[in-house]
Amino acid sequence: RELSISTVLPDAFPWGQAAEKWAELVEERTDGELTLRVYPNSQLVNGDQTREFSAMRSGLIDMAVGSTINWSPQVPELNLFSLPFFMPDEAAVDAVTGGAAGEMVFEAIETRGVIPLAWGENGFRQLSNSRGPIDSPEDLDGLKIRVVGSPLFQDTFTALGADPTQMSWTDAQPALTTGAVDGQENPLSVFDVARIDQVGQEYLTLWNYMNDPLIFAVNQQVWETLSEEEREILRETAIEAGQWEIEMTREQESERLAAIQERGVEVTELTAEQHGAFVNATQSVHDKWIPRIGQDLVDTAREAIEAR
Amino acid sequence: MSPDLWMILAFAGLLIAGVPVAFSLALAGAVGIVSGLSPAMLATLGTNTYNSIAKYPLIAIPLFIMTGLIFERAGVALRLVRFAQALIGPRHGGLALVAVLVCMIMGGMSGSGPADAAAVAMVMLPSMTRAGYPKPFSATLIAASASTAILIPPSVALILYSIVVPGVDLRALFAAGLFPGILAGLALLVPALLVSRRYGWEGGTPVAGAERLEVGTTFKQALPALFAPVLILGGLRSGLFTPTEAAVVAVAYGALVGLFLTREIGWRDLWNLFGEAAVISGVVMLIIALAGIFAWAGTMLGTFRHLAEWIIGLTDNGVLLLILIMLAVLLAGMLLDAISIYLIMMPILIPVMQHFAWNPVWFGVLLAMNIAIGQFTPPVAVNLMVTTEIARIRLEQTLGWALLFVLAMAAALALVALFPGIALWLPRTLGYNA
Amino acid sequence: MKFSPDARPERWLGALALAIISLISLGNVVTRYVTGGSLAFTEEFSVFLLVVLTFTGASVALRRNGHIRIGLLERALPPGPRRALILFQGLCGAIVLGLITWFGAKLTWEEYQWQSLSPGLGLPQWWYLVWLPLLTAAMLVRLIQQTVDRLRGRLDDES
Ligand code: NA
Ligand code: NA
Numbered sequence: 040r041e042l043s044i045s046t047v048l049p050d051a052f053p054w055g056q057a058a059e060k061w062a063e064l065v066e067e068r069t070d071g072e073l074t075l076r077v078y079p080n081s082q083l084v085n086g087d088q089t090r091e092f093s094a095m096r097s098g099l100i101d102m103a104v105g106s107t108i109n110w111s112p113q114v115p116e117l118n119l120f121s122l123p124f125f126m127p128d129e130a131a132v133d134a135v136t137g138g139a140a141g142e143m144v145f146e147a148i149e150t151r152g153v154i155p156l157a158w159g160e161n162g163f164r165q166l167s168n169s170r171g172p173i174d175s176p177e178d179l180d181g182l183k184i185r186v187v188g189s190p191l192f193q194d195t196f197t198a199l200g201a202d203p204t205q206m207s208w209t210d211a212q213p214a215l216t217t218g219a220v221d222g223q224e225n226p227l228s229v230f231d232v233a234r235i236d237q238v239g240q241e242y243l244t245l246w247n248y249m250n251d252p253l254i255f256a257v258n259q260q261v262w263e264t265l266s267e268e269e270r271e272i273l274r275e276t277a278i279e280a281g282q283w284e285i286e287m288t289r290e291q292e293s294e295r296l297a298a299i300q301e302r303g304v305e306v307t308e309l310t311a312e313q314h315g316a317f318v319n320a321t322q323s324v325h326d327k328w329i330p331r332i333g334q335d336l337v338d339t340a341r342e343a344i345e346a347r
Numbered sequence: 348m349s350p351d352l353w354m355i356l357a358f359a360g361l362l363i364a365g366v367p368v369a370f371s372l373a374l375a376g377a378v379g380i381v382s383g384l385s386p387a388m389l390a391t392l393g394t395n396t397y398n399s400i401a402k403y404p405l406i407a408i409p410l411f412i413m414t415g416l417i418f419e420r421a422g423v424a425l426r427l428v429r430f431a432q433a434l435i436g437p438r439h440g441g442l443a444l445v446a447v448l449v450c451m452i453m454g455g456m457s458g459s460g461p462a463d464a465a466a467v468a469m470v471m472l473p474s475m476t477r478a479g480y481p482k483p484f485s486a487t488l489i490a491a492s493a494s495t496a497i498l499i500p501p502s503v504a505l506i507l508y509s510i511v512v513p514g515v516d517l518r519a520l521f522a523a524g525l526f527p528g529i530l531a532g533l534a535l536l537v538p539a540l541l542v543s544r545r546y547g548w549e550g551g552t553p554v555a556g557a558e559r560l561e562v563g564t565t566f567k568q569a570l571p572a573l574f575a576p577v578l579i580l581g582g583l584r585s586g587l588f589t590p591t592e593a594a595v596v597a598v599a600y601g602a603l604v605g606l607f608l609t610r611e612i613g614w615r616d617l618w619n620l621f622g623e624a625a626v627i628s629g630v631v632m633l634i635i636a637l638a639g640i641f642a643w644a645g646t647m648l649g650t651f652r653h654l655a656e657w658i659i660g661l662t663d664n665g666v667l668l669l670i671l672i673m674l675a676v677l678l679a680g681m682l683l684d685a686i687s688i689y690l691i692m693m694p695i696l697i698p699v700m701q702h703f704a705w706n707p708v709w710f711g712v713l714l715a716m717n718i719a720i721g722q723f724t725p726p727v728a729v730n731l732m733v734t735t736e737i738a739r740i741r742l743e744q745t746l747g748w749a750l751l752f753v754l755a756m757a758a759a760l761a762l763v764a765l766f767p768g769i770a771l772w773l774p775r776t777l778g779y780n781a
Numbered sequence: 782m783k784f785s786p787d788a789r790p791e792r793w794l795g796a797l798a799l800a801i802i803s804l805i806s807l808g809n810v811v812t813r814y815v816t817g818g819s820l821a822f823t824e825e826f827s828v829f830l831l832v833v834l835t836f837t838g839a840s841v842a843l844r845r846n847g848h849i850r851i852g853l854l855e856r857a858l859p860p861g862p863r864r865a866l867i868l869f870q871g872l873c874g875a876i877v878l879g880l881i882t883w884f885g886a887k888l889t890w891e892e893y894q895w896q897s898l899s900p901g902l903g904l905p906q907w908w909y910l911v912w913l914p915l916l917t918a919a920m921l922v923r924l925i926q927q928t929v930d931r932l933r934g935r936l937d938d939e940s
Binding site (some may be wrong): 043078080082083084085086087090093094097098099165206207209210213214216217218219237238 | 387388390391394395398399401402403404467509510512516517518589590591592639642643646698780
């Protein structure tokens with residue numbers, strides 16, 4: 040039996056590699072009984088990654104390794120991860136996903152007809168642009184920034200004085216090449232592999248404003264047709280592939296940064312004070328979005344972060 | 348029979364039965380889904396129909412179609428013709444030369460062929476007929492020259508290519524289309540002039556009663572039209588505009604020219620033009636929407652993958668394969684329109700292109716040249732349909748001339764294939780990634 | 782003059798959609814040069830209007846049998862079989878439009894129930910989606926009108 044896995048990025052990126060790894064492990068453990076075929080570039084939803092979750096929920100896609108950002112239009116709880124400057128470091132991410140908050144998020148997904156199995160990681164998202172170095176919110180003034188997935192980003196970038204525009208990754212590539220947008224935000228791995236510097240994005244600010252976890256998930260009807268053994272295999276291989284991908288992504292982070300710098304990109308690191316200015320400027324986004332995400336969930340996540 | 352085969356046969360059968368291309372694509376996709384997946388998967392007819400067209404870069408398509416219509420109605424073609432006539436003067440083949448030149452300049456304003464073909468045919472057919480050119484010849488020549496509109500920027504076909512092949516810069520494609528477009532126009536001109544001389548069409552003296560045209564006056568009148576391609580290309584080049592912005596600036600400029608300069612359109616006409624552009628765009632965009640179903644089914648069934656693997660397996664010889672692909676597209680171009688060809692062939696050809704490491708900009712221009720040829724090869728020949736209707740002749744009468752111009756443009760295609768620099772020099776000089 | 786029926790409501794809506802797209806895009810260019818910013822949030826509307834434009838424009842074209850197709854076979858056929866072919870063509874179109882209307886409505890209903898929000902502006906997704914089944918249903922009506930006209934010989938087959 041062959042099942043489809045949707046991803047946004049192909050196997051040149053850790054994201055796509057995570058899906059391929061999953062497919063490889065499942066094929067191995069089921070002796071080829073179950074094959075997973077990876078469909079990258081959100082091609083099963085014609086490039087519109089924000090419709091991936093709906094398509095998986097309605098059965099057009101069997102499985103997906105998806106980003107919390109892209110699924111947040113359908114699962115508002117996932118906006119937790121997009122709250123600006125909420126999770127300061129990798130330990131905080133692990134505390135949230137690995138703890139009670141992570142379970143609450145998984146429950147929220149499950150009530151919407153999709154079975155979540157494991158976590159992966161796309162990485163901390165950094166800001167790049169073609170105009171100049173950015174080390175304060177004022178530098179963002181009037182810059183047209185490509186974002187994706189949730190109106191939360193609209194609020195974040197508006198709060199910073201920028202001019203956000205919502206675009207899928209397929210649309211973003213031509214938009215960046217033709218200069219239709221001034222800037223974008225993505226993890227270093229994406230910036231590096233997609234060679235975003237080649238399209239004039241020469242200024243990169245390391246601001247760690249949010250981490251972008253990935254979720255391995257299966258459509259509920261498909262899940263119900265699987266045997267107990269197959270489910271167990273799917274779950275354990277998803278967890279393995281996820282851990283493998285998280286470790287790889289984090290390990291590669293510094294070489295990626297070096298490679299990016301080597302290609303002539305001006306990298307800006309923020310002092311504690313500069314960082315603070317961004318945090319203050321986006322406080323209103325927390326006030327507006329915490330009720331929508333759920334006070335309970337946010338509190339649970341916050342406790343986990345403080346206790347990390 | 349495999350679901351792949353069911354799908355492809357259904358598509359061919361529906362096309363032959365005269366079902367519109369867009370519906371044939373969707374229904375063939377549905378056949379593939381029902382025979383190879385599950386009927387529940389037909390739900391893609393909801394999701395993917397919407398997703399295929401809800402893309403920001405596609406907005407440039409109706410805008411460039413609108414630009415072409417506005418300039419056509421603003422009386423720009425007539426002014427260009429008069430200027431070109433004043434420059435060239437009466438001589439054997441003079442009007443043929445004017446027709447080709449004007450088609451190419453009009454192509455620099457609009458994104459697709461039929462509107463140009465209509466505008467130029469309307470203005471030039473009567474005078475060409477008076478000067479002794481047979482109608483089938485003139486109609487075919489104009490249809491063929493107007494097909495350069497999808498090569499000379501802006502181009503609806505190249506916009507679509509940049510969306511289907513991610514990572515290709517539309518500005519590079521636009522720049523790369525310019526010289527092959529001009530070359531194609533020149534290639535058409537050679538046989539046109541030879542034939543005109545051979546048959547002695549249009550003598551060296553002005554047709555009795557024709558007014559004398561002065562270069563200076565006619566140039567002034569043609570200036571706003573000549574400025575349009577400069578605005579579009581220059582705007583893109585200088586980085587002032589993105590392609591979508593260039594499109595809307597061109598629409599605004601055309602509206603200003605028509606409303607206030609040539610005064611050939613009023614506000615009411617402008618509104619009607621929006622309606623007309625919406626209908627033409629609707630035809631193009633419906634194909635894009637429903638080809639999405641076909642593409643989805645072909646992807647899920649692995650049809651495209653199998654076909655690509657099969658093509659790559661045919662031979663290790665890249666040159667031979669390129670020739671085969673060009674012949675296949677030429678054949679498809681007889682039956683299908685540009686948009687469908689891109690949408691159906693690209694998922695199959697992208698892996699082949701990557702396998703042989705062909706330059707994607709160059710390959711896109713080759714395909715566009717090939718598809719341009721398809722616009723005047725019967726039985727499905729959008730440009731020819733327009734010009735023969737204006738000339739009041741049957742499509743069948745143009746067959747011989749069509750063949751001649753197909754050969755001429757195929758020669759230009761071969762030159763661009765042999766010397767990729769013809770396409771790639773300009774984008775590289777302008778500093779685009781090509 | 783050839784009989785060329787119109788579909789006025791759709792034509793009107795299509796013209797309006799394109800006019801608004803043009804104004805929004807032009808507004809964006811002007812704003813960018815005047816204030817340095819832009820109205821990027823409007824892009825969600827533009828893309829939605831493009832969908833409206835597509836199906837309204839396609840509907841007008843459908844009414845007058847103006848979609849790109851190969852008319853070779855029907856021109857070669859005698860009247861009897863030709864009528865059968867016209868019916869077959871109509872049926873094929875009806876199946877496609879029927880399926881899109883049905884699954885488009887289902888999609889809209891699901892997104893309504895699931896309370897999905899649009900990614901840019903956070904508006905209910907079904908506000909946008911509902912236009913898909915509405916407009917393809919209109920196309921279905923136009924297809925029936927067109928097929929009847931062609932069977933009665935009132936509408937010329939151009940291809
Ligand atoms: Na053009
Ligand atoms: Na053709």
